[in-house]
Amino acid sequence: MTTAPPSPRVLPHPTREEIRLDSVLHALSDPVRMRIVSELADAEAALSCSRFDLPVTKSTTTHHFRVLRESGVIQQVYEGTAKMNGLRREDLDALFPGLLDALLTAARRQAARDARA
Amino acid sequence: MTTAPPSPRVLPHPTREEIRLDSVLHALSDPVRMRIVSELADAEAALSCSRFDLPVTKSTTTHHFRVLRESGVIQQVYEGTAKMNGLRREDLDALFPGLLDALLTAARRQAARDARA
DNA sequence: CGACTCGTACGATAGCCGTCGTAGTACGTG
DNA sequence: CACGTACTACGACGGCTATCGTACGAGTCG
Numbered sequence: 369m370t371t372a373p374p375s376p377r378v379l380p381h382p383t384r385e386e387i388r389l390d391s392v393l394h395a396l397s398d399p400v401r402m403r404i405v406s407e408l409a410d411a412e413a414a415l416s417c418s419r420f421d422l423p424v425t426k427s428t429t430t431h432h433f434r435v436l437r438e439s440g441v442i443q444q445v446y447e448g449t450a451k452m453n454g455l456r457r458e459d460l461d462a463l464f465p466g467l468l469d470a471l472l473t474a475a476r477r478q479a480a481r482d483a484r485a
Numbered sequence: 486m487t488t489a490p491p492s493p494r495v496l497p498h499p500t501r502e503e504i505r506l507d508s509v510l511h512a513l514s515d516p517v518r519m520r521i522v523s524e525l526a527d528a529e530a531a532l533s534c535s536r537f538d539l540p541v542t543k544s545t546t547t548h549h550f551r552v553l554r555e556s557g558v559i560q561q562v563y564e565g566t567a568k569m570n571g572l573r574r575e576d577l578d579a580l581f582p583g584l585l586d587a588l589l590t591a592a593r594r595q596a597a598r599d600a601r602a
Numbered sequence: 603c604g605a606c607t608c609g610t611a612c613g614a615t616a617g618c619c620g621t622c623g624t625a626g627t628a629c630g631t632g
Numbered sequence: 633c634a635c636g637t638a639c640t641a642c643g644a645c646g647g648c649t650a651t652c653g654t655a656c657g658a659g660t661c662g
Contacts, residue, residue, distance in 0.1 A: 385598075389519075389591050389595040390515070390516055393510050393514035393588075397511035398649095398650080402510075416609095424650085425651075425652060426610095427609095427611090427651075430609065431651080446609095446658090448659060449609075449659045450607095450608065463591075463594065464587070464591035464594060466583070467587045467590070467591045470586075470587035471510075473581070473583065474580075474581035475506060477580065478505065494628085517620090534639070541620085541621070543638085544622060544623075544624095544641090545620065545621055545622070547640060547641090548619090548620075549620090563628090563629095563639095565628095566638045566639075
């Protein structure tokens with residue numbers, strides 16, 4: 369048969385216009401996901417999922433990455449066995465200028481406060 | 486008896502140091518609450534709960550205002566029968582500089598996009 | 603092919619959350 | 633005191649969510 373393969377090797381992303389502020393804020397309201405985004409912003413490049421040392425299991429990690437992708441915060445592309453994750457900075461900056469930087473700065477401040485405690 | 490009255494006429498607020506980014510983002514990830522905060526920012530003054538025309542019942546309204554207060558986004562003070570709500574702009578700006586303005590701008594943009602649809 | 607790594611899918615569970623209705627309290631006014 | 637207004641408290645319900653474990657698929661390397 370010439371039917372398409374059942375495994376979706378390409379992952380669904382929202383278009384720029386489909387990204388909603390509500391969803392972005394909800395995605396970033398989880399500490400684990402905010403941490404992922406912060407590391408991604410520091411890296412300035414796409415990282416594979418396994419490059420993150422998160423305090424949750426692999427299943428949960430997959431879940432968090434999916435939430436970030438479906439909310440439009442990150443972009444995910446398969447590269448061999450690895451799945452590379454990149455921040456959708458251009459889209460976010462175009463939709464909500466200054467928001468991403470303000471959020472990243474806020475996250476850094478919160479992390480500094482937590483470390484001081 | 487000289488015991489304190491059982492009804493808490495003064496409402497519990499988090500101190501500035503207790504305000505957490507996670508909670509703020511979670512509070513603002515609900516469209517109804519973001520709308521409240523936007524109107525509060527536009528008003529530049531404290532407003533009573535009944536000044537808002539929200540698409541939910543009064544019970545739910547009370548719930549949303551409590552979430553905003555407990556996350557440290559707004560301040561609530563009784564004034565007769567009314568409860569006045571004010572944005573905690575000073576505290577938020579001190580903790581997360583630029584974040585509130587970026588969020589309000591983003592909310593305006595999202596609202597404009599929604600209206601265009 | 604076989605083994606290994608990376609990530610997914612699915613099911614389960616426990617907890618939180620947004621919503622409502624109803625009943626009730628606090629305050630002001632007649 | 634009686635009444636109306638503003639808001640709350642409580643319980644309920646449905647839905648979402650963060651978490652896990654286990655089992656599986658897709659790719660790479662020997």
